[in-house]
Amino acid sequence: MNKQVFIIIGAVIVLILSGIWVYLLFFGTPDTADNVFANLGIDGEEDTTIVEAPVVAEEPVVNMTRQKLRQLTTKPVAGFKQVQRTASSTPELYYAEMGTGHIYTINLESGEEVRLSGTTIAQANEAVFSGDGSTVAIASFSNTKNRPLVAGSLNTTTGAFVEKFTKSVYDFSLTNAHEVLYTTTGPQGLIGYSNNLDTAKVQNIFTVPFTDATIQWGSTPGSSHYVYPKTSYSLEGFLYEVKNNTFNRLPVQGFNFAALANEAIILYNASVDQKIVSYIYDRETKVATPLDAPLLPEKCLLPAEGLEFVCAYEPTVITYEYPENWYRGLTNFKDTLWLLDGESMTAESLINTSESGREIDAIKLSVNTIGSVLYFINKNDNTLWMYEL
Amino acid sequence: MKYFFFALIVLLVPVSFSAAQVDTGIGSDGPSLEVEPAYPSPLTTVSISLNDYALTERVLAITWRVDGTAISEAANQRTISVLTKDAGVKTTVEAVLEFTGGVTQVVRKVLTPLYLDIIIEPQTKTPPFYIGRALPSIGSTLNLTALISGNSTPSKDLLYTWRVNRDVVDGGSLRGGNKVTAATPLGQLMLISVDVTALDGTILMRKTIEVPSVTPSLYFYEYTPLYGMSHKAIENINLVGASATVRAEPYNLDIKTYNNPDFLEWEVDGTKTATPANNPYEITLGRPGETYGTSRINLHVRNLSQLLQGSEGDFQVTF
Numbered sequence: 001m002n003k004q005v006f007i008i009i010g011a012v013i014v015l016i017l018s019g020i021w022v023y024l025l026f027f028g029t030p031d032t033a034d035n036v037f038a039n040l041g042i043d044g045e046e047d048t049t050i051v052e053a054p055v056v057a058e059e060p061v062v063n064m065t066r067q068k069l070r071q072l073t074t075k076p077v078a079g080f081k082q083v084q085r086t087a088s089s090t091p092e093l094y095y096a097e098m099g100t101g102h103i104y105t106i107n108l109e110s111g112e113e114v115r116l117s118g119t120t121i122a123q124a125n126e127a128v129f130s131g132d133g134s135t136v137a138i139a140s141f142s143n144t145k146n147r148p149l150v151a152g153s154l155n156t157t158t159g160a161f162v163e164k165f166t167k168s169v170y171d172f173s174l175t176n177a178h179e180v181l182y183t184t185t186g187p188q189g190l191i192g193y194s195n196n197l198d199t200a201k202v203q204n205i206f207t208v209p210f211t212d213a214t215i216q217w218g219s220t221p222g223s224s225h226y227v228y229p230k231t232s233y234s235l236e237g238f239l240y241e242v243k244n245n246t247f248n249r250l251p252v253q254g255f256n257f258a259a260l261a262n263e264a265i266i267l268y269n270a271s272v273d274q275k276i277v278s279y280i281y282d283r284e285t286k287v288a289t290p291l292d293a294p295l296l297p298e299k300c301l302l303p304a305e306g307l308e309f310v311c312a313y314e315p316t317v318i319t320y321e322y323p324e325n326w327y328r329g330l331t332n333f334k335d336t337l338w339l340l341d342g343e344s345m346t347a348e349s350l351i352n353t354s355e356s357g358r359e360i361d362a363i364k365l366s367v368n369t370i371g372s373v374l375y376f377i378n379k380n381d382n383t384l385w386m387y388e389l
Numbered sequence: 390m391k392y393f394f395f396a397l398i399v400l401l402v403p404v405s406f407s408a409a410q411v412d413t414g415i416g417s418d419g420p421s422l423e424v425e426p427a428y429p430s431p432l433t434t435v436s437i438s439l440n441d442y443a444l445t446e447r448v449l450a451i452t453w454r455v456d457g458t459a460i461s462e463a464a465n466q467r468t469i470s471v472l473t474k475d476a477g478v479k480t481t482v483e484a485v486l487e488f489t490g491g492v493t494q495v496v497r498k499v500l501t502p503l504y505l506d507i508i509i510e511p512q513t514k515t516p517p518f519y520i521g522r523a524l525p526s527i528g529s530t531l532n533l534t535a536l537i538s539g540n541s542t543p544s545k546d547l548l549y550t551w552r553v554n555r556d557v558v559d560g561g562s563l564r565g566g567n568k569v570t571a572a573t574p575l576g577q578l579m580l581i582s583v584d585v586t587a588l589d590g591t592i593l594m595r596k597t598i599e600v601p602s603v604t605p606s607l608y609f610y611e612y613t614p615l616y617g618m619s620h621k622a623i624e625n626i627n628l629v630g631a632s633a634t635v636r637a638e639p640y641n642l643d644i645k646t647y648n649n650p651d652f653l654e655w656e657v658d659g660t661k662t663a664t665p666a667n668n669p670y671e672i673t674l675g676r677p678g679e680t681y682g683t684s685r686i687n688l689h690v691r692n693l694s695q696l697l698q699g700s701e702g703d704f705q706v707t708f
Contacts, residue, residue, distance in 0.1 A: 099615040140617075142517055235524070327519055328608060328622055328640070380621075
């Protein structure tokens with residue numbers, strides 16, 4: 001066959017294929033899917049019922065449940081107080097920022113934080129508020145044991161801080177009646193004073209015949225204050241009650257001695273066989289009962305009355321050196337909060353603070369007036385925390 | 390003559406009968422009660438023993454009474470235990486001794502428990518935030534205070550005799566001397582004792598305690614202008630910014646040595662560095678350019694007259 005015939009045959013085939021392609025392009029679409037997919041009858045009869053799409057409840061992205069244990073500040077805190085300006089007002093939490101002495105308030109319902117006072121108290125490291133929040137005393141860092149203290153009134157509307165009292169003090173407290181209780185050192189020991197910020201009246205309230213003392217202040221100048229020589233594992237300590245200028249020895253003592261007292265009980269530590277043992281001394285029955293686990297009174301909160309108290313501690317054996325290593329900042333605790341009953345001698349674990357994901361070494365425990373919320377500072381970073389009781 | 394003999398009988402017979410019952414208090418000849426400890430504290434248990442070795446007659450029975458109440462379970466015991474009361478509250482303990490022929494003798498002891506607290510305040514260095522008590526180190530000054538509770542006599546009307554080991558402080562008794570100063574002697578332990586005596590010579594209370602003396606130790610804390618000194622001791626500090634200030638705290642170093650050290654030297658990686666002018670215990674560390682690494686910072690402080698008064702310590706800085 002010659003070349004001409006091949007070309008003619010090829011061209012005819014191409015034409016025929018092109019025609020088929022054009023036909024399929026414009027006329028070849030099936031009317032229904034059934035024309036493409038054959039029903040082989042595998043699945044039986046067709047089910048033509050309409051299937052309702054399932055309703056999927058939307059999960060909120062953010063968990064709005066408030067944890068009982070919450071961090072309140074990221075700033076380090078020198079001191080704080082839950083304040084209720086009037087009987088019907090929303091409770092607020094006042095705190096003084098460490099380092100600057102600026103005062104903030106946190107609305108405990110909305111969580112809003114507002115700065116009340118921008119007055120700077122340089123190197124502020126400890127602050128105490130009165131119950132109504134109208135008075136504050138702030139102490140600053142010092143190279144000596146006596147440190148500068150500034151106290152005054154706080155206008156919670158304008159934020160103005162009016163300084164009324166300034167002195168170098170050894171220790172201090174503030175009453176709800178706007179009285180600064182403080183001690184100064186002298187040759188005869190520690191002298192306790194009360195300074196009423198409203199009337200400027202100063203009175204001597206006690207004299208302690210030694211200087212290196214830890215003081216548990218009472219709520220008024222005339223109430224009981226408890227004093228003991230600072231804690232040491234090798235020097236014995238004793239507890240004294242000072243009231244109305246009388247100095248009364250209480251029947252508890254020991255090495256590594258630290259104590260918290262009220263009218264009913266004394267919680268105190270003493271070393272036994274090179275271990276710390278905590279005791280509850282009943283002031284009525286005059287019996288001291290040892291506790292199963294050692295506590296540090298510095299990490300406890302004892303109310304003015306009653307036998308129930310809260311402590312933060314890590315369930316571990318505290319050896320006789322441990323309190324001093326903690327005081328020096330060489331070691332810290334990972335606390336569990338406990339509610340203890342001095343009458344039944346039972347303890348209830350409230351919460352292991354590691355559930356927060358942070359290491360918490362709780363100090364400066366405090367409760368609100370109705371005992372529903374516990375506040376404390378984390379010694380590791382001085383941030384403020386709360387726990388709903 | 391018969392009147393003479395009659396008078397003699399009248400005079401002698403009552404005397405012989407009057408010896409049938411004798412109350413013997415403290416200090417009399419004859420039997421006595423010994424208390425252990427001799428000067429009991431309040432609310433403690435003391436042991437009271439009958440000392441009748443001087444008696445020639447045999448004791449047939451012993452009845453013990455505490456505040457007038459007979460203690461039946463202690464009948465015929467030579468030693469009993471008694472719990473003392475609160476400070477200053479007396480307890481009367483009596484032992485009624487029975488001899489042949491129904492003759493009895495009462496021996497009495499009055500317990501007056503007192504608290505005698507010796508408060509030791511060593512004048513050694515601790516940081517301002519430290520809530521523990523300073524400890525004594527060799528050569529450091531001790532402020533000693535004696536507090537007696539349960540006795541109404543003012544302190545100024547009592548005599549105090551202080552001893553450190555065997556040395557009497559200030560050479561003898563001091564009227565009103567409830568506060569004295571002494572130096573910490575050589576040795577790891579020292580005995581401190583005080584006797585408190587009334588003006589009539591009666592010893593009211595006596596106490597001896599054993600006190601250890603420690604070697605000073607050095608710890609380091611970061612100092613910032615905003616917060617002052619941190620409360621956390623550092624062994625390793627990361628230099629995040631351009632510089633950091635670290636302050637050394639020599640715990641329990643004698644204050645006199647701390648304020649005026651004979652020898653104080655900082656070293657960086659073994660090389661002596663200049664002592665800071667403002668505060669010799671404070672060093673400011675700066676990052677050397679864009680370099681990275683670690684350095685060891687060392688401080689040595691010492692009293693060259695009393696070599697045991699000193700300390701050396703170090704920490705690492707990572708930059």
